[in-house]
Amino acid sequence: MQRRSYGQIRITVAGALMYCAGTTIFYFVPAYLGGIERKFGVSPTDLGLLSAAELWAIACASAIGPLWISRFDWRALACFGALSALAGHTASLFVSSFDFLLAIRVATGFFGEGVLLALSYATLGHSRNFERSFSITYGVAILLGIAGLSASPELDRYLGTISVLAILAVASLATFAAGFIVPSGPKTATVVDTPDLPATESARRPSMGALALAAQGIWYAGAGGFWSFSEQIAATNGFTGSQIARALGVGTAGAILGSLLVLVVSKKIGSTVIIVASTAIMGAAILAFVLSQQLMLSSFFLVMFNMCCAIGTIYITGAICASDDTGRIAALVPAFQVGGMAIGTATLGYLINDFGIGAGPWMTSACFIVSIAIYLVARGRMSWGGAPRLRG
Known part of the structure; x- marks a missing residue:
C-alpha cells in the first residue's frame, strides 16, 4: 500500500x-x-x-x-x-x-x-x-x-x-x-486504494465528482430551504419566540451528534446506504416537524434533522472530494452548497407564500429524491467504468 x-x-x-x-x-x-x-x-x-x-x-x-x-x-x-x-x-x-x-x-x-x-x-x-x-x-x-x-x-x-x-x-x-x-x-498526495477504506475509496473520476456536486446542490436546496423557514413553520404551529429559540438551539446540537456518529460508524456500511438512510430520515423529520404541535416532539424532530444533515453532508462531500486528485472539484463544494441553499430558500419562500407551510415537505422531498437519483447515477457510472465499486 x-x-x-x-x-x-x-x-x-x-x-x-x-x-x-x-x-x-x-x-x-x-x-x-x-x-x-x-x-x-x-x-x-x-x-x-x-x-x-x-x-x-x-x-x-x-x-x-x-x-x-x-x-x-x-x-x-x-x-x-x-x-x-x-x-x-x-x-x-x-x-x-x-x-x-x-x-x-x-x-x-x-x-x-x-x-x-x-x-x-x-x-x-x-x-x-x-x-x-x-x-x-x-x-x-x-x-x-x-x-x-x-x-x-x-x-x-x-x-x-x-x-x-x-x-x-x-x-x-x-x-x-x-x-x-x-x-x-x-x-504531493498519492491516491490510496485499499479494501479497508470506507466507501469513498473510488477511482478518482471527475465525471462522478461533477454529478455528486449537482446532487449535493439539489440536496442542499431541500435541507437549506427547510432550515431557513423552520422558525416560521414553528411560529405557524403556535409556538412562542422563546420556545422556538430553545427548540432551534436543541436541534442544532444534533449536528454535533451526527459528526460524532460518523467517527464510530462501521466501515462495513457503505456510503450509499448511509446517504440514502440519512436523507430519508431527514425527509420524515421535516414532515413530522411541520405536523407537530408539541414543543418536545418538535425539538426531537429538529435534532434528527440536523443529525442526519450532518451525516449526509459528510458522506456526500466525501464522495465529491474523493473523485479527483486535482482539488478543482473539491474547491467547488462551497459554491454548490451556498447556491443550493439560496435557490432552495427562495423557492420554498414562494411556495409557502402561495400554499402554506404544507408545501415544505413536498418541496424538500422532491429535492431529496432527485439528488439521491443523481448520486446513484454517479455511483453506477463509476462501477460501469471499471472503477472499484462503492460499498453499499
Missing part, C-alpha cells in the same frame, strides 16, 4: 484550521448582525444585504476555484487567505462607515474566507479517510460557533466592540499555521 507524503493528522489539522476560518462567520451571523445594528443603527434590509454579500463573495471565490487551485502553491494560498481574512476582520472592527464596511466584508469573503474554505475541502480530500477527517473538522467548527455565540454578549461588554469579529481575527491568525503543514499542491 502506497503512503501519502503528508501525514493524515497534519492534513486534518490544516483542513480544520482553514475550514473553521472560512465557515465560522455562518454560525456567528446572529451576534454579528446584532453588533453591526448596534454600532451603525442600520435597517434589517441593510443587514440582510451585508450578510448576503459576504456569503455570495465566499461562493464566488469557490466558483472560480478550479482556475486557481492548481496554479498556485497551496501553502502560499493558505497564508494569503489567512492574511486577507485577518486584515478584513481587523479593519471591520475600526471602520466607521457602513458602506466602507460592506466593501470590506465582500473583500474578506472573496479573498479570505472563500479561498480558505475552498482550499480546506481540497486539502481534506487528500485524507485516506475523508469522512473521519471531515467529521472532526465539522464538529470543531460547530463547537467553535456555539462557544463564540455564547460568549459574545460578555465579550461585547468587556471589549466594547463587536466581539465576534475579534474572535474571527484570532481564528484567521491561527490559520497561518496551515501554511506550514498543508500540502504544497495536488501532486
Whole structure:
C-alpha cells in the first residue's frame, strides 16, 4: 500500500484550521448582525444585504476555484487567505462607515474566507479517510460557533466592540499555521486504494465528482430551504419566540451528534446506504416537524434533522472530494452548497407564500429524491467504468 507524503493528522489539522476560518462567520451571523445594528443603527434590509454579500463573495471565490487551485502553491494560498481574512476582520472592527464596511466584508469573503474554505475541502480530500477527517473538522467548527455565540454578549461588554469579529481575527491568525503543514499542491498526495477504506475509496473520476456536486446542490436546496423557514413553520404551529429559540438551539446540537456518529460508524456500511438512510430520515423529520404541535416532539424532530444533515453532508462531500486528485472539484463544494441553499430558500419562500407551510415537505422531498437519483447515477457510472465499486 502506497503512503501519502503528508501525514493524515497534519492534513486534518490544516483542513480544520482553514475550514473553521472560512465557515465560522455562518454560525456567528446572529451576534454579528446584532453588533453591526448596534454600532451603525442600520435597517434589517441593510443587514440582510451585508450578510448576503459576504456569503455570495465566499461562493464566488469557490466558483472560480478550479482556475486557481492548481496554479498556485497551496501553502502560499493558505497564508494569503489567512492574511486577507485577518486584515478584513481587523479593519471591520475600526471602520466607521457602513458602506466602507460592506466593501470590506465582500473583500474578506472573496479573498479570505472563500479561498480558505475552498482550499480546506481540497486539502481534506487528500485524507485516506475523508469522512473521519471531515467529521472532526465539522464538529470543531460547530463547537467553535456555539462557544463564540455564547460568549459574545460578555465579550461585547468587556471589549466594547463587536466581539465576534475579534474572535474571527484570532481564528484567521491561527490559520497561518496551515501554511506550514498543508500540502504544497495536488501532486504531493498519492491516491490510496485499499479494501479497508470506507466507501469513498473510488477511482478518482471527475465525471462522478461533477454529478455528486449537482446532487449535493439539489440536496442542499431541500435541507437549506427547510432550515431557513423552520422558525416560521414553528411560529405557524403556535409556538412562542422563546420556545422556538430553545427548540432551534436543541436541534442544532444534533449536528454535533451526527459528526460524532460518523467517527464510530462501521466501515462495513457503505456510503450509499448511509446517504440514502440519512436523507430519508431527514425527509420524515421535516414532515413530522411541520405536523407537530408539541414543543418536545418538535425539538426531537429538529435534532434528527440536523443529525442526519450532518451525516449526509459528510458522506456526500466525501464522495465529491474523493473523485479527483486535482482539488478543482473539491474547491467547488462551497459554491454548490451556498447556491443550493439560496435557490432552495427562495423557492420554498414562494411556495409557502402561495400554499402554506404544507408545501415544505413536498418541496424538500422532491429535492431529496432527485439528488439521491443523481448520486446513484454517479455511483453506477463509476462501477460501469471499471472503477472499484462503492460499498453499499
